[in-house]
Amino acid sequence: MTRRASEQLPLPETDEGAVERPVRSGGNAAGFGSDAVAETLRALDIPYIAVNPGASYRGLHDSLVNHLGNAQPQMLLCLHEETAVAIAHGWAKVTGRAMAAAVHSNVGLFHATMAIFNAWCDRMPVLVIGATGPVDAMKRRPWIDWIHTARDQGAIVRHYTKWDDQPASAGAACESIVRANWIANTVPQGPTYVVLDAEMQEAKLQAPIAIPDVARLAPPVAGGVSPAVLDEALRLIKAAKAPVILAGRASRRIEAWNARVGLAEAIKARVLTDIKVGASFPTDHPLHAGDPVMLVPGGEAANVLANADLVISFDWVDLGGALHSAGVKPSAKVIQITADQQIHNGWSMDYQALAPVDLFIGCDPDETAIALAKAMAAKPAARLQPRAPAILPPEDKSLSVEHLAMGLRRALGEREVALTHLPLSWNGGWWPLRHPLDFLGSDGGGGIGGGPGISVGAALALKGSGRMPVAICGDGDFLMGNTAIWTAVHYRIPILFVIANNRSFFNDELHQERVARMRDRPVENRWIGQRMADPEIDIAEMAHAQGAKGFGPVRTLGEMEEAFMQAIAAVEAGEVAVVDVRVEPGYAAATTNVMLRKSAE
Known part of the structure; x- marks a missing residue:
């Protein structure tokens, strides 16, 4: 099928590369297997590789830094492998093409599996590069290389990737990287996985390796309708x-x-x-x-x-x-x-x-x-009317997700915005969408924890586009993936996070209520094992601890208006802002418990 070439946003001259500039190395000719792999990533025009470091790919890590100078691709340090893959997923949502993510051996891949599954279900291209301890047992260090070596590491994710490989030589690894990127970017898109042998990465090249001719080895696949x-x-x-x-x-x-x-x-x-x-x-x-x-x-x-x-x-x-x-x-x-x-x-x-x-x-x-x-010679003709104004519901004793949505719309005004993530409690009618970048979709896999990383990756791709990335996350989603905030702050990736914080895994409260009703048991107990209280978690302080601007907890319309104003100003100044809005548990009328309809019958 044809490659999905999305609207190409210009790659801006940004300052994230200035954060981690390596000391200039001496001779720079490719001398090791991982050098050839790094050069292949550059030939594929992959701008970033999100990483959580590990010894299994220390050879590639060195090549990216000291052979390529940590540029094209530039490494993005993440605090968890799930975040690394999620950032690449978010990048793909905007650009339509694969970014790379590197995970450490089998243990890093285990951490990354949820994010890979999200990208698979979302049909988004991600080039995941893994590694293994030396396949040759004679080259393994005692203990650690043995537990970090698997006979068929790709089997861990084979059911939810489009293709995987474990090449045995540097030349084969270069070809494998090209093939993986080609397959990932071809419709239907999805993640691919390539495992690099640690010994192969670190071995000296016996002869120079010609970097693959990407244009001829990965051509666009024609697939128009007959x-x-x-x-x-x-x-x-x-x-x-x-x-x-x-x-x-x-x-x-x-x-x-x-x-x-x-x-x-x-x-x-x-x-x-x-x-x-x-x-x-x-x-x-x-x-x-x-x-x-x-x-x-x-x-x-x-x-x-x-x-x-x-x-x-x-x-x-x-x-x-x-x-x-x-x-x-x-x-x-x-x-x-x-x-x-x-x-x-x-x-x-x-x-x-x-x-x-x-x-x-x-x-x-x-x-x-x-x-x-x-x-049909069809072109858009209808002129859309001005957007309906954001009308806030009357202020009650507590805020709702609708208060959050309408208050945020009013605060943003006519700014161009990309909604990078929305919570399950969202009503699609609250926010008119008029451009393909207005909303980037869900995490794909239906779990939680992917929203923060995906949003940071999308924000990276949106830098210089004139659009403000806005992620509206539930508290459970944010708490599982909140260390993506550090990566955004560290690499100067401005983004606004607004947390619809109901202090509960509320979707599961509704599940427990339905089970209780079916079994004629007390529905009053639905909160047990679901509520995040005693103590309540200070999300704004968690953001502040990672270098972001934290606002909240917000409990009134007045506090929310002031917090949004300050947070938007911070993002426009190039910072990361997180606003903790305390909302009552509940879903919008149009979306209330739609996923649970069958269990209620």
């Missing part, structure tokens, strides 16, 4: 009276965004969007049906879908579930546009339920949208 299939799609579209577009996974390419908008306007299709993925259609457009959804259990979105006579899915994450939940008419025709089936396997069920499809287009959905819009 004329015959395009004609059949146009026939179905022109015959439809009530078409609906499901705008699912998409890149940040403005060309593809405009194609979807133009196509919808040309055929007068209602459009649904998914809050689990990045912005794919303007959510306050007259054709947008309801608010962005997590699932399709009811409301305007379900009604529109139920009455459709044609459904066009642009890589909707769960097409079968959406059609079933909405009760789509059996007579409705379905066009599915996705390449996702190419990476389905027997381990992960992330491929969702099978959906009834009348025309399957196994291509990059962005390219297909562009081709359809071109065939």
Whole structure:
């Protein structure tokens, strides 16, 4: 499939490289296996490699610093391997291309597995480089090299990476790195993993190694829609009276965004969007049906879908579930546009339920949208009205997530913003999305802890773009991944974090309540083992301890307005700011417990 070339943001002249400038080394010719690997990373135009250091790749570490001068790629020190991979994941969400992350041996890979799974489910490219103690047992140090050597280390993540390899020589390692980057960046995108033998990294080269010709060894993969299939799609579209577009996974390419908008306007299709993925259609457009959804259990979105006579899915994450939940008419025709089936396997069920499809287009959905819009000479025409004002709910004894959302919108005003993360309690109608960079989507894997690292990676990619990165995280998510803050501060990556702090793993409180109701047991006990109280955690102080500006705890509208004003000013001055907003547990009406609907029946 075609490589997903997202809207390319210029790489600015920034000061993160000035933080860790190495002493200039003497002779700089490639002399060791890891030098050749480092040169290959540079040839691939990979600007950064997020790392949590370890002895298994000390050879590569030295090559990046003393052979390449810690530039192109520059190392980004992280305090946890999960953060390193999450930062690369966030970078990919903005740029559409892979950044590298290095993890230490099997133990570092174990730490990184959640972040790799997130990138896999989110279909985001990440080049993960691991290492192993010397494969040759005669070269291993006592004890430590033995416990850090695995016969098949790639097996740890093979089920949720697109490809893995453990090359046996420096030349093979260079080729493997090129192949891994090529596969990661090819649609459907995803993480890849390459294991470097410690002994190979540190061995002297017997002869110079030619760095691979990247342009010829990793060419773009052509995968446009065929004329015959395009004609059949146009026939179905022109015959439809009530078409609906499901705008699912998409890149940040403005060309593809405009194609979807133009196509919808040309055929007068209602459009649904998914809050689990990045912005794919303007959510306050007259054709947008309801608010962005997590699932399709009811409301305007379900009604529109139920009455459709044609459904066009642009890589909707769960097409079968959406059609079933909405009760789509059996007579409705379905066009599915996705390449996702190419990476389905027997381990992960992330491929969702099978959906009834009348025309399957196994291509990059962005390219297909562009081709359809071109065939219909469709261009965006509707002029969007001014954004609806942010209206704060009346102040009560405590703040809600809606207070937080509307207060933040008012504080940011007309600034260009990229929402890098949102909490589960979010209502998609609170914040109109009008550009592919307005919202970057969820963490992918449905766990928690990825939001901070992903957001820092996205903020790094957004430097110089004119957009302010804003991450709105739940307290549980932030507390699991909060050391990403240190990396952002250290490398001068400005970003605003706002924490919707309900002092609880609240989603699980609701689960416990439902179990109690089903078993006729006291629902009053749902909080036990869920609430983070006695003592309450001082999130602002945690941010301050890592060099960020910390604000809060915020408990009133007045305190929130003042904190947002100061935090936004800090970010505009190039700093990292964290605002701890104490909110009452609860979800917005439109999203309340939608993920738990089945268990309540």
